[in-house]
Structures are given as C-alpha cells and as structure tokens.
Amino acid sequence: MKSLNWPLRGLLGLAGAILAYQAWPVAQGAWQAQKADAVLNQLRNGEPVKIADINAGIVALNSAVAADPAAGRYLQRSQLVVGAALTPTLDVPVEQRVNWLRSAEGDLVAGLGxxxxxxxxxxxLASVRQGLEGSSRGVVAALLMSIDTSPxxxxxxxxxxQLILDNWVAFTPQERDRIAAYVVMTWRLSxxxxxxxxxxxxxxxELLIRYFLRDETKAQEELAYWIGIIKRDGK
Structure with missing residues (x-):
C-alpha cells in the first residue's frame, strides 16, 4: 500500500487540477451571466429599463457565452434580447429590434440544439420566427416541438x-388534426x-376556435359568453 501512496496522491492532485481547470469556464460564465440578472428581472416583471442597462446585460452575456458556451447561456441571452426587442419604451430604431430578434433566433437554435x-x-423560438417571418413552416416546427416537450x-x-391561429395555413392536414386535439385538451384542462x-x-x-371545440359539450355557449365579457370590458 505504501508503494501506491505517492502515485495515488499524485493522480488525485492531477485530477483536482484538471477539475479546477475544467470548472473555471463554467464559473467564469456564471459570474458574467449574473451581471445580467437585474435587467432580465426588470424585463420579466415589466419594469422600466434603460438602453444602457440592456447593452450592459448583452455585453455580460456575450462574455458568459464566450467563457462557457452551454445551452443555458445561449437561452438566457435570447431571453434578454427578445425582451429588449419587444419593449416599446426603448428609443431604438426598428432595425435594431429586428437585429435583436435575429440574434435571439440564432441563440435559440444553438441552445435548443x-x-x-x-x-x-x-x-x-416560434414567437421570434413569427415576428421575423410571419406565418411559416419554421414557426410551425418550433411550435410543435414546444407542444411535444411541454404539452x-x-x-x-x-x-x-395565438401562434396556432396565426399559422393555421402553414400546418399540414396531419398536423391540423394533432393541433385540434391539443386545443381541445387545453380547453378541457382549463x-x-x-x-x-x-x-x-x-x-x-373565432371560426377556427369554434371549429376546434365543435364536439365539446356547451363549449360554443361558453365561448360566446367569454367573447361577450371581453367586448364589455374592452380587453
């Protein structure tokens, strides 16, 4: 046992050094990502944000992705730039908002891969593609994956x-059957x-939703009730 003691200690020391080396990018990425937490929380909560804070958050997440290009980093950056693109109070040109959405699409594709x-x-991703392309097979593909992974x-x-209604023309007949069944499921579970x-x-x-719910007991009457409530309330 004594003869093995120093080699084992050496291997343990080497393993520790390797683990520390491998963990450093992760720790560095996490540290950089934390710098964007405040502005991300503001966007999530609908609080006022400044363009300087948005830009600082993007810079921090760029560094986080560079240090640790893990899926979560890409997805976090996509959340920030989508939030920025959809914040109407930011004084930025339309071109900047489009660029943010394109950046988010790239991050989402990378992260989801x-x-x-x-x-x-x-x-x-489906919503970003809807904003960039309008109704398309790209929106449908992402939407179906969202439903399949978290129905x-x-x-x-x-x-x-909303995406189903906007992209109904882009679904295949087989996909339409799946989507109709999914909408009915959400009605029943709501x-x-x-x-x-x-x-x-x-x-x-309205016609599409009524079509989806055509076989559900009293669904037409209940839908009409809620339509009336929304018209009455103006929202």
Whole structure:
C-alpha cells in the first residue's frame, strides 16, 4: 500500500487540477451571466429599463457565452434580447429590434440544439420566427416541438393558441388534426377559459376556435359568453 501512496496522491492532485481547470469556464460564465440578472428581472416583471442597462446585460452575456458556451447561456441571452426587442419604451430604431430578434433566433437554435427538451424556449423560438417571418413552416416546427416537450405547461397555452391561429395555413392536414386535439385538451384542462376568447382578433380566429371545440359539450355557449365579457370590458 505504501508503494501506491505517492502515485495515488499524485493522480488525485492531477485530477483536482484538471477539475479546477475544467470548472473555471463554467464559473467564469456564471459570474458574467449574473451581471445580467437585474435587467432580465426588470424585463420579466415589466419594469422600466434603460438602453444602457440592456447593452450592459448583452455585453455580460456575450462574455458568459464566450467563457462557457452551454445551452443555458445561449437561452438566457435570447431571453434578454427578445425582451429588449419587444419593449416599446426603448428609443431604438426598428432595425435594431429586428437585429435583436435575429440574434435571439440564432441563440435559440444553438441552445435548443444542445437542450431540446425546453418547451418554453421552443415557444420563444416560434414567437421570434413569427415576428421575423410571419406565418411559416419554421414557426410551425418550433411550435410543435414546444407542444411535444411541454404539452401541460399551462402558462404557454395562450401564446401557443395565438401562434396556432396565426399559422393555421402553414400546418399540414396531419398536423391540423394533432393541433385540434391539443386545443381541445387545453380547453378541457382549463379551469378558466377566458383566454380562448382573448386570442380572437378576427372573425377567422373565432371560426377556427369554434371549429376546434365543435364536439365539446356547451363549449360554443361558453365561448360566446367569454367573447361577450371581453367586448364589455374592452380587453
């Protein structure tokens, strides 16, 4: 045992050095990413943000991605730039907002390539593509992945329904059957269904939702009720 003592100690020391070396980029990336936490929280909470804080957050996350190009870093940066692009109070030109969305699309594709089980990120990618391209197969592909990976994540249901209505023409017949079944499932599982009426912006939207719910008992009457409530309240 004594003869093995020094080689084992040497190997343990070497292993520790290797682990420290490997862990350094992760720690560096986490430290850089923390610098963007404040502005990310402001965007999530709908609080006022300054363009200087947005830019500082992007710089910090650029450094985080460079130090540790893990999926989470890309997805975090996408969240920041999407939030910036969709904040109307920021005094930036339309071209900058488009560039932010394109940057977010690239980050989402990179992040989801390594972590494909993120239903929220897939929904974000679908929304970004909707903003950049309008109705398209690219939106549909991301939307279907979001549904497949997180079908029961109810906070995503309203945004998904909006994307379904906006992209109905881009679905294949087989996909339309899947989507119709999914919408019915969300109707059945919803304790409060006002958000279905809230997704309606055109007569075609209303026709589609009524079509999805055509076989659900009293669904037509309940939908009409919620449409009336929204019209009464003006929102």
């Amino acid at each position: 390594s972590a494909p089980g993120r239903g929220v990120a897939w929904a974000r 029961l994540l109810s906070p995503l249901w309203p945004a998904r329904l 304790s409060e269904r006002r958000w279905f009426a809230g997704a309606i912006r055109t007569p075609v939207d």
